[in-house]
Amino acid sequence: MASRTVEVATGVPPLAPEREVIWPKRAKKQLANGLEVILAESHSIPKFHGELLLRSGNATVADRAPGLAEMTASVLRSGTRKRGSRKIEEDLRRIGADLSTQAGSDVSAVSFSGLSEFAEPLLDLVQELAREASFPEADFERERRQKLEEVKLNRTQPSFLANERLRKVLFGAHPYALVSPTEAQVAAYKREELQSVYREFYTPQNALLLLVGDFEPQEMLKSIEKVFGPWSGKKPEPRTFPAPASPRGRRVYLVHVPGAVQTQILAGCHAITRKHPDWIKLGLTNSLYGGAFNSRLVMNIREDKGYTYSPRSAVNALRQHGFFSVSAAVRNDVVAASLTEMFYELDKLRSLPVPPAELADAQNYLSGVFSLSLATQDGLLTQFSNVAQHELPDDYLETYRAKVRAVTSEDLLATARKYLDSANLQVVLVGDRAQIESQAALFGELEIFDAQGNRI
């Protein structure tokens, strides 16, 4: 609650009429081998951005080992049957391109950007990585050691420790509970396991190629047919996992980091996927709560009270389940005070209708930020990629702003009551037990862990 009267601005110029977004021309095609292709023109600079998306990720093979898809993606760029690591990197530089390979819970991807004048050699390298990666033994060992050090380093990062614990608490036995392998699991990775994942995931029937940028679509399609046409392979067996139970009752999980000069708060509960009809309503609710600089939580615990630099909330969409979360890194002596305000603002949204002016402001915000995200090649790619990854309807982007505008105060109240589940919010605190344990215990039954994840 603001302890200071908020004054209003005087003499603010009104907004002019909004200009329509001009949607880029798009082309869609499915190649005979099953590869889906989506192209969008954007001629802002003589470059293009692209993504080869494989619809399988760490969760798909979590029963073999956590993080296996990510490790596969890391080693993938180290060599093909035709090119060694050094040649790959220098060839990329020679055509002015950037490329990265990664995997999340649900997807793996080769992301790239480069000059339009060298589009075909870049596409050719991408297809070579997707079809003919050789997983050289020495590169595998090097990447594994790097991964080991990364896993160790993660355990010294408050934000990682908080996220790891929250995902365990929310997702239990579901693969979404795992955000990182352990050192022992990395040490046990085998090159053959990576090769199996590679053979299963990296097939045209499991893939989507997205390109946004400065090109002529028909010519680009011809290049794609030529380069990716000979690729073959089947769709992997789909995997589903039993839905995780939503934790009942508010609990507090303290990850003890001796000497921490600040406490990382992260709290969350189950929510929805992007496909869910309530997604836009929840997005708007989130932006009012803590999803924007102007949101209630930021104004309260940062601008009014000065507890934290970086409070925020988010709706996190995984393919099968989503979760809502709120976080802030706060002074040790205001952990209880910060949590009190977090719950206060949640409960206020659950109890009182949002005033129409505040709703209109939030609608303007989401609608405007959406327009901003369409102004660059990279931003457009991200939007198209989201639509594809979450299997959203074809008109999702075109109708998004109208759907945001249609949300009412009553919708928001119902949405907050349904999803901002303050009574069952799971609270993770990463900090020094001696400084914060008594504050933590005020908010629910307390469990304490060390940074290695052991109960203490």
Add this chain to the structure above:
Amino acid sequence: MNRPHIAIEHKKLANGLHAVVAPDSTAPVVTVGVYYKIGFRLEPQGRSGFAHLFEHMMFQGSANAPKMQHIKLINSSGGVLNGSTSYDVTNYYEAVPSNALERVLWLEADRMRALKVDEENLKNQRDVVKEEVRVNVMNEPYGGFPWLDMPPVAFRNWANAHNFYGDFADLDAAHLGDVQAFFKTYYVPNNAVLLLLGDVKAGEGMALAEKHFGGIPAGGAPAFADPTEPEQTEERRGHVVEQFGTLPAMAIGYLMPKRRTADWCAMALLDQALHGGRAGRIHRVLVQEKQIAVDIEGGVDDLFGYNGPTQMTTRIMHKPEYSSEETLAAFDAVIGEVREKGISADELEQLKVKWRSDYYATLESGRGGYMPKYGLMHLLACFTLFDNEPQLVNTILDGFLAVTPEEIHSVAKKYLRNEKRAIVFRTPARAGVKEAA
């Protein structure tokens, strides 16, 4: 070669404010920036961290837009906003749907004309800044490495050598009088540039700039402290303890030539030969071939935006089984090779293509996906404030593309010298690590 050309209008208003408009109606959004020519390098002595604390104060209220209103008005117009403090400039920027352009200009003009803050705002933002320092530095593995660790080791002039985020004692000592004096001295129109990029016509943009900013009175010409360093004649070394991480780390910084000299262009490409991603020589040799390092990164912090002594810095995280001296020896072998042989014409050609590609990306790209043209804004601002020539954005590339292998070899010999470098070792507090000699 298809090179983008940026259309630019530039005008200096009667009060000394530069106005730059770069129209592009592709998307219905506009990015607005106001850059002030003051950064943390030249903040007042005894007030380390003040330039950054002051940046926070600029969001705390102005004559007609009291506390919280600035942020509220931008977000509720569908826009995003932020500010940042760097060595020699501080910027404030907004990206909004273009129908909110005039509102943004009104807000920026209001806080340039009359910042209105009180003790309570100052205390509030001092608390916020302390949590910012804790989250980014004190409670974070390798926090502040090397951007806060290197200056006190590398430099002798307080301007270049102090703690830019601020000692907490200095932050606590800052009072409202400091805020007002800093504002009056540096936040004057004649020490700033206004930038409008995107969906606005040149004439309309200039008229709006005049309408909202033209009436702000000019201030005195700010007096700037001299950031010149005494000539460095010996390698400098320093040690910092790493409280959280387990990998030993080091950063090596070499002094850069002055901006916009022929040496500067050659060093920029040499920097890419050394640090340009996984094809860069340091990554290739230390991470991929010798496998001494787990990760390396490096380069010049802000090639176009520095206006005082600066370094090209390599940051190395290495395996604990290699000592610091062994790691440094491997690094020195890479440096020794370019000093001795330079680089091949073929390597330089690769670097130029990549440089051109990266430059185009800078012209278009945003920050975090939601600040279109942030890169272009920054280039235009620096070229205006430091060179009085925003048109450089269309020609600066020529100097880089003209660099020869001989020039690369020459700058390698001239600048990559031990007596022109400083090294910071960041050593884990946890046992089992071989110490540097």
